[in-house]
Amino acid sequence: MVKNLPLKKLSHAGLTIEGYSRAAVQTYWRIPELKLGFDLGAQPWDFMGTPNWFISHTHMDHIAALPVYLARRRMMKMEPPTIYLPGLAIGPLNDMLNAFTRLDRGKLPCKFVAVQPGDEIELNREYVVQVGKSEHTVPALSFLVWHRKNKLKEQFQGIDGQTIRDLRQDGIEVSAEQRVPILGYTGDTTVAGLDNMPELYQAKILITEMTFVAANHSKEKIKKNGHMHLSDFIERQDRFENEVVIAAHFSTRYSDSFIRRTVEKALPGLFDGRLHLWL
Numbered sequence: 001m002v003k004n005l006p007l008k009k010l011s012h013a014g015l016t017i018e019g020y021s022r023a024a025v026q027t028y029w030r031i032p033e034l035k036l037g038f039d040l041g042a043q044p045w046d047f048m049g050t051p052n053w054f055i056s057h058t059h060m061d062h063i064a065a066l067p068v069y070l071a072r073r074r075m076m077k078m079e080p081p082t083i084y085l086p087g088l089a090i091g092p093l094n095d096m097l098n099a100f101t102r103l104d105r106g107k108l109p110c111k112f113v114a115v116q117p118g119d120e121i122e123l124n125r126e127y128v129v130q131v132g133k134s135e136h137t138v139p140a141l142s143f144l145v146w147h148r149k150n151k152l153k154e155q156f157q158g159i160d161g162q163t164i165r166d167l168r169q170d171g172i173e174v175s176a177e178q179r180v181p182i183l184g185y186t187g188d189t190t191v192a193g194l195d196n197m198p199e200l201y202q203a204k205i206l207i208t209e210m211t212f213v214a215a216n217h218s219k220e221k222i223k224k225n226g227h228m229h230l231s232d233f234i235e236r237q238d239r240f241e242n243e244v245v246i247a248a249h250f251s252t253r254y255s256d257s258f259i260r261r262t263v264e265k266a267l268p269g270l271f272d273g274r275l276h277l278w279l
């Protein structure tokens, strides 16, 4: 294992969240169990095996490691990965990759898939990713992973297996799809990114941003820069139904201890221990 970048981990509900995110520095997350990652601001060496990436937006601290990631996968003879992202980004990113191919003399194969708010991507039979709209200074997306399974409809529960099979043979729909939101990611956004897709407040795990925490930051300016402030979390504290809320992407102007002190004072108990400051 090569250690080349900072990384923090948290395990919950059968998922491992690995990542790091500081504003203007770099942002990268991955969930090995789901074989997917969010944003490519940098690329820890061990992340290269993850084949599906969802890009929230194309600020440098969220996309700069794309060529590095593609080159490593090609070198290791892995399949070209699939990158889901705002469609507007594909042209400029292809130009960038072509420039790197000329500089590096190596191909950088990948499959870009343009996605927009409202889209649903089937990862496999069990998992679907819903795309939402974040509010930032460039086009920005949020992502919500749903776990789905077929469950017997209520009126058929408790009936023996043979009867169920007979009903199925008669063409009767005995089961219905049931969906549970398991993981949300907002990328960089004003609080509208959360409000636009209220299911994000219900995801078992929510990864989001809290770029600003100091009381003296003007709300208007923060909104104009497309970010969230601690006060957004205070105002909406009753809405977060998540089992885990990861707050990340803190501004580099604050020390870790200042962030901890300020947030703990404003939100004593940190949502009964559900709010994790990613520091």
Ligand SMILES: [Zn+2]
Pocket (backbone or CB within 6 Å): 022, 023, 024, 027, 059, 061, 062, 188, 249
């Ligand atoms: Zn950012």
Ligand SMILES: [Zn+2]
Pocket (backbone or CB within 6 Å): 057, 059, 136, 188
């Ligand atoms: Zn950004």
